[in-house]
Amino acid sequence: xxxxxxxxxxxxxxGLDVSADGLDEAFAxxxxxxxxxxxxLVALLERETGRALSVPDVLAAPTLGSVYKLAVAA
Numbered sequence: 001x002x003x004x005x006x007x008x009x010x011x012x013x014x015g016l017d018v019s020a021d022g023l024d025e026a027f028a029x030x031x032x033x034x035x036x037x038x039x040x041l042v043a044l045l046e047r048e049t050g051r052a053l054s055v056p057d058v059l060a061a062p063t064l065g066s067v068y069k070l071a072v073a074a
Contacts, residue, residue, distance in 0.1 A: 001049060006068045013044050023065035030064065038067075045071045 003020050010018050014037050016030060027033050042053055045067075051074040061067045 001045075001068075001072055003068065005048075006064075006071070009044055009048065010041065010064065014040060018064060023068060024063050026062060027064070041067060049074060 003023070007018060007020050007023070010016050016032050016037065018030060022030070027038075038058065042055065042058055046052055049071055053070055053074055057070050058067055061070060
C-alpha cells in the first residue's frame with residue numbers, strides 16, 4: 001500500500017479531508033476525527049492489506065502517518 005492509497009482510503013472510506021502532507025498532525029488536529037474512525041481504519045487496513053494489525057500499537061499511534069507505517073510494516 002502506497003501513501004497515496006492510504007490517503008485515498010482515509011478520504012473515501014472515512015470521509016475525512018486529509019492529504020499526505022497532513023498525516024503527521026496529531027489526531028486531535030484532523031478535522032472531524034473521532035475514536036470510531038480509528039476502529040474503522042484498522043478494519044479497513046486489515047481488509048486492504050490482508051494482514052492483522054496490532055491493536056495496542058495502533059492505539060498508541062499518535063498520528064495517521066504512524067498508523068500508515070504500522071500498516072505497511074505488518
